[in-house]
Amino acid sequence: MASTEPMENFGELSDFMKVIMAGPEETPAWLRNFDTKPIGITVKFKAKPEHRNDFVIAMKRHQKVTLEEEGAEAVPHFKLHTSPFDDHVFYLVEEWASAKALKKHFVAGYMWQLVDEMKSFLVPSTENQTYVALYDLGCDILLTTQGALAVAERGSAAEPMDNFAELSDFMKVIMAGPEETPVWLSNFDTKPIGITVKFKAKPEHRDNFVIAMARHQQVTLEEEGAEAVPHFKLHTSPFDDHVFYLVEEWASAKALKKHFVAGYMLQLVDEMKSFLVPSTESPTYVALYDLGFGER
Numbered sequence: 001m002a003s004t005e006p007m008e009n010f011g012e013l014s015d016f017m018k019v020i021m022a023g024p025e026e027t028p029a030w031l032r033n034f035d036t037k038p039i040g041i042t043v044k045f046k047a048k049p050e051h052r053n054d055f056v057i058a059m060k061r062h063q064k065v066t067l068e069e070e071g072a073e074a075v076p077h078f079k080l081h082t083s084p085f086d087d088h089v090f091y092l093v094e095e096w097a098s099a100k101a102l103k104k105h106f107v108a109g110y111m112w113q114l115v116d117e118m119k120s121f122l123v124p125s126t127e128n129q130t131y132v133a134l135y136d137l138g139c140d141i142l143l144t145t146q147g148a149l150a151v152a153e154r155g156s157a158a159e160p161m162d163n164f165a166e167l168s169d170f171m172k173v174i175m176a177g178p179e180e181t182p183v184w185l186s187n188f189d190t191k192p193i194g195i196t197v198k199f200k201a202k203p204e205h206r207d208n209f210v211i212a213m214a215r216h217q218q219v220t221l222e223e224e225g226a227e228a229v230p231h232f233k234l235h236t237s238p239f240d241d242h243v244f245y246l247v248e249e250w251a252s253a254k255a256l257k258k259h260f261v262a263g264y265m266l267q268l269v270d271e272m273k274s275f276l277v278p279s280t281e282s283p284t285y286v287a288l289y290d291l292g293f294g295e296r
Contacts, residue, residue, distance in 0.1 A: 006131075007161045007198045007285035009239055013043055013130035020103050030238040035100045038137035040077070040235055042196040042247065042287060043092040044161045046128035051121040052088050053295045058117050059090070060293075065110045074101040077231075081194055081289035084184040085163055087296060089128070091289045093196065093247060095137060131161035133196060133287075135235035135245045139214075141207040164286035166279060167197055174257050189254045192291035194231070197246040200282035205275040206242050212271050213244070219264045228255040243282070249291060 010016040024034040047055035059080050066078055074097045083089035096102040105111060122130070164170040178188040201209035213234050220232055228251045237243035250256040259265060276284070 004280060005200070005282045007287065008044075008131035008133050009237060010132035010134060011129050012125065013132050016041070016132045016134065017106050020099055021106050023099055023103060031099055032238075034098065036098050038095065038097055039099060039102065039238070040093070040095040040135050040137050040245075040247070042133045042245070043094075044128070044131045044287065045090045045092065045118075046086070046123045046159070047088045047090070047121050048123050049088060054117075055090070055121040056293055056295050058114060058121065059092075062110065062114045066105060069108065069110065070101065070105055073097060075105070079291070080293045081291050082293045083163065084186075084193070084288060084290050088123075090293060091194075091196070091287055093194070126158060128159045133161065133198065133245055134238060136238050137233070137235050139210050139234050139236045139244060141210045160285075162198075162285035162287050164288060165283050167284035167286050170195070170286045170288065171260050174253055175260050177253055177257060185253055188252065190252050192249065192251055193253055193256065194247070194249040194289050194291050196287045197248075198282070198285045199244045199246065199272075200240075200277045201242045201244070201275050202277050203242060208271075209244070209275040212268060212275065213246075216264065216268050220259060223262065223264065224255065224259055227251060229259070242277075 019028065019031065023031060027034050045055070063078060063080060066075060075094065076097070077093065077095035079093050081091045081093065083091065096105075122128075173182065173185065177185060181188050199209070217232055217234060220229060229248065230251070231247065231249035233247050235245045235247065237245065250259075
């Protein structure tokens with residue numbers, strides 16, 4: 001698996017922050033329309049055991065202040081979630097109206113208070129880096145100009161961003177429940193869960209992938225409903241317009257299983273066999289998280 005592309009496109013949150021804060025005066029080719037293009041990120045954090053609750057308290061404050069200071073128009077989605085495998089691991093999922101709006105957030109005093117606290121609260125990057133998966137919000141069938149790929153450097157001892165190397169492996173676990181349920185998948189019928197999934201389409205099937213996913217998104221929302229799936233959005237990598245990130249929230253593993261076993265899902269799975277690159281090039285990584293976070 002060493003030769004495959006990772007899930008993330010930045011090895012450290014600090015590297016991503018530097019790029020955003022340098023704009024719009026110094027803007028790389030892939031960060032176009034600095035003032036207007038909506039962007040999103042999924043970020044992985046791992047807190048030290050002795051500072052887990054400190055991290056949670058700080059992030060609750062940070063979430064509240066961010067939403068108050070920036071407003072729903074600038075930041076329509078800002079949620080922190082917990083890994084089901086390790087309750088010291090968290091995934092922050094954000095949507096921003098633009099890089100300009102995100103820069104305003106990054107340079108704010110309340111942000112630098114958090115940055116300073118994280119120096120004590122987070123594990124060393126040799127154990128777990130603050131990986132970032134950056135994406136332009138939405139997707140379309142119009143090919144865009146591909147920018148230079150950022151180098152996501154991963155320390156030799158660092159844990160990956162994902163917790164499933166293949167979407168198919170995750171699907172098998174969900175579909176085996178609730179009769180066969182691993183310990184980490186507690187409260188199969190009731191516990192809300194979320195995922196960020198990375199896909200990479202073959203160049204010749206990029207638009208076919210987008211068309212299929214647009215259909216899949218529409219059918220999913222129609223068949224399952226907003227209560228079962230309150231969030232289901234596909235986004236595009238700014239570095240490679242053949243790479244996509246699907247961000248979902250589900251009311252429970254039970255609701256997700258109903259989706260996975262549906263005929264329309266099996267249709268998509270069959271199509272993906274032709275549309276996606278081989279897993280040796282880019283696996284369909286999954287970052288699974290329990291929705292929300294709290295003190296333990």
